[in-house]
Amino acid sequence: MDDTFTGMWQAIQEVGRSGDTGGYHRFVWTDADQTLREWFAGEAARRGMDCQVDRNGNQWAWWGDPAAGNAVVLGSHLDSVPDGGAYDGPLGVISAFAAVDGVRAAGNQPARPIAVVNFVDEEGARFGVPCAGSRLLTGSLPPERARALRDRDGHSMEDVLRAVGRDPGQLGRDDVLDTIGTFVELHVEQGRDLVDRGRAVGLGSEIWPHGRYRFEFTGQANHAGTTAMDARHDPMLTYAMTVLAANKKARLGGARATFGRVQVEPNGTNAIAAQVRAWLDARAPAVEDLAELVRAVQQQADDRAGRDGTTLTVTTESETGATHFDPRLTAELAHHLGDAPIIPTGAGHDAGVLSQAGVPTAMLFVRNPSGVSHSPEEFAEHDDCLAGVEALTRVLGELATAADSEAQQP
């Protein structure tokens, strides 16, 4: 198991990696992403698994006939955020292939079809909408909206898909969804809960409600030297105060608020900005808390805009309610894994999208000693990764044979 795992890990560890930071830049439909897709297809072929690509570009490696239905699907994603870590996504895909190997090595003939999936465009780093591949699959992201999304260079998803030889008209809900009986995603933990509990592997209970909101602050471009301080309409000031307000509101409310992306026009050193466009990523334990957080941040930004003589528009780019993973499945798997702890997360995942679409879903988390994610510092010890593979193998074995025992009942 160790050799296969390590081999897969080494095969992709340089793909899309920055020589300066060691972080990863693996955005959907770029060369790095295509290389990873080829790697995925190769791993499927090596195992004699039939690699199929759905309407939206998600890759499915099948062991058994998907038409039989009630499949056990394992997997995650291979794309990254800008300068992301090595584990977020790939750990789940590699562990899924390793779990298939483990079940085969044990000589078990599964009673249900099994698939490993690579969900395309999970991070939304290029087009702004996270989990685009799984949301298109379930129909929660309308294809016409997806096609019109644009990357930072102004290319639409429609044009990008054409350029890589895909038909954008194909996007949309895919019947492969109906073949999934259970989905389990293994993921590096994006916090320190498991560190504090002294456990290598845990299960996910729920994903917090979360959303992305575009704040556009508009003011008046002017000369940095000749414009008196009290004669300015500087959107940078309104923006700066909004960042501080968001941070404070989130801290006081036990939520999370982050401005991590900003665009400034004209972005000149000696010019007052004309416009600042910034994205708020907000997350909270309950839908009402999230709504209240965003409302309060916007209110304070509006008040400040009034004083600065700037204007503000806020657009919701995506919003997702609370996701609870299947409690019975989760409890059962926790039991099989020696009473593994069940912990919540503030991060979104394809597993959440599938769960919201009614698929019985569970998540496994692997301890991350740095507690850091979406950064080159993201880490998991090799032994913990192997413990994750072992847990996933066990889970796959249990799930794939469970239908068997049920089928034998009269």
Ligand SMILES: [Zn+2]
């Ligand atoms: Zn992820």
